[in-house]
Amino acid sequence: MTNRLALIDMGTNTFHLLVTEVDDQGQLTELYKTKVPVRLGQGGISNGAIAAEASERALKTLREFRRIIDEFGAKTVRAMATSMVRNASNGDDFIKDIFKQTDIQVEVIDGAREAELIYYGVRFAGVLDEQTAMIMDIGGGSVEFILCNQNNIFWKQSFELGAQRLMDKFFTADPIPSESIAAEKAYLEERLQPLTEAVAKYKPSILVGSSGTFDTLCDIDALRKGDTSRLQSIPPAAILPLTDYYAIHEELLRKNHDERLAIPGMLEMRVDMIVLASILVDFVLQKYNLQEIRTSSYALKEGVLYEMLQK
Structure with missing residues (x-):
C-alpha cells in the first residue's frame, strides 16, 4: 500500500x-x-x-x-x-x-516552527554529526539560525532579515558599493545580537547552509571545477570549501547584474539577492569564526515530510 x-x-x-x-x-x-x-x-x-x-x-x-x-x-x-x-x-x-x-x-507557520522544521530537513539530509553546527537558512523574508547537532536543537531563532528585505534596504547601486556592504554588516551586527549571545554559549564550529542561496553557490562552485553532476541531480548534502566560497563571494561583489547572470550556475531569480545573501554568509563566517561550510539541499518541506514519516 x-x-x-x-x-x-x-x-x-x-x-x-x-x-x-x-x-x-x-x-x-x-x-x-x-x-x-x-x-x-x-x-x-x-x-x-x-x-x-x-x-x-x-x-x-x-x-x-x-x-x-x-x-x-x-x-x-x-x-x-x-x-x-x-x-x-x-x-x-x-x-x-x-x-x-x-x-x-x-x-x-511562525518563525520558531519554521526553524524546527528546517532542522528536521537538514538532519534528514545526513549532514549533521556530533559536532555543534550552526544551520542558516536564508529565505527572501526571514533567516533561520539553529544551533544544534544530529541529536538536539540547543537554540533556534528566526530573524526577519531575508535577502529580499536586505535588498530593499542596501542594494542601492550595482555593483554593490563598499559603503552598502559596510552598512549591511553593521545592521546585521546589531540585529543578530541574540545569535551572538547563543554562539558564545554553544560554540558551533561548522556552518550548515540550507536551501536556495547555498544550492546556487554549490552549483557555481561545481561548474568552475568542470563538475556537471549537479545539473542532473542535487545531492542532499555537500561540502563548500571556504576558499571556493570566498572566490565566488568576491566575484559576486565585483560584478554587475549582467556579469553575474553570465556566471555558469547562476539562476536569474537569484542574481541580485545572492549578493546580499552572500554578504550575510561572509558576516556569519567571520564574526563567529566558523571553519567549514556544509550544505543541505533539504530544508522546510523535507522537514515536514520527515515529521510526517515519524508519525
Whole structure:
C-alpha cells in the first residue's frame, strides 16, 4: 500500500512543490519536484502587504501545482507559508483566495516552527554529526539560525532579515558599493545580537547552509571545477570549501547584474539577492569564526515530510 504526498513551501521568493510516494516500510520515492520564482515579497515586503501582481503570480502558480498534484493522484497535501504571509496585513485574505481557487489549505507557520522544521530537513539530509553546527537558512523574508547537532536543537531563532528585505534596504547601486556592504554588516551586527549571545554559549564550529542561496553557490562552485553532476541531480548534502566560497563571494561583489547572470550556475531569480545573501554568509563566517561550510539541499518541506514519516 503506497501513499502519495504533496508538499508545498510558499517562500517569500520561491514556491517549491515536492510530490513523493511512501510505501509501508516508509521508503520514499520522489515523483516530481519543481521550484518557481514567484517573488511574493516583490513590491510589498517593505510595506507589509502582498502586492496585487505578486498575489496573482502566486495564485497562478498554485493553480498549476494543484493540476500537477491531481495528475499524480496525491491525496495528502501540505502547504506551508512563511515570512511574507505571516507578516502581511492582507495575509488572511490571500490564504482564503488560495483555498477558494485551489482547495489547498495553507498552514501559516511562525518563525520558531519554521526553524524546527528546517532542522528536521537538514538532519534528514545526513549532514549533521556530533559536532555543534550552526544551520542558516536564508529565505527572501526571514533567516533561520539553529544551533544544534544530529541529536538536539540547543537554540533556534528566526530573524526577519531575508535577502529580499536586505535588498530593499542596501542594494542601492550595482555593483554593490563598499559603503552598502559596510552598512549591511553593521545592521546585521546589531540585529543578530541574540545569535551572538547563543554562539558564545554553544560554540558551533561548522556552518550548515540550507536551501536556495547555498544550492546556487554549490552549483557555481561545481561548474568552475568542470563538475556537471549537479545539473542532473542535487545531492542532499555537500561540502563548500571556504576558499571556493570566498572566490565566488568576491566575484559576486565585483560584478554587475549582467556579469553575474553570465556566471555558469547562476539562476536569474537569484542574481541580485545572492549578493546580499552572500554578504550575510561572509558576516556569519567571520564574526563567529566558523571553519567549514556544509550544505543541505533539504530544508522546510523535507522537514515536514520527515515529521510526517515519524508519525
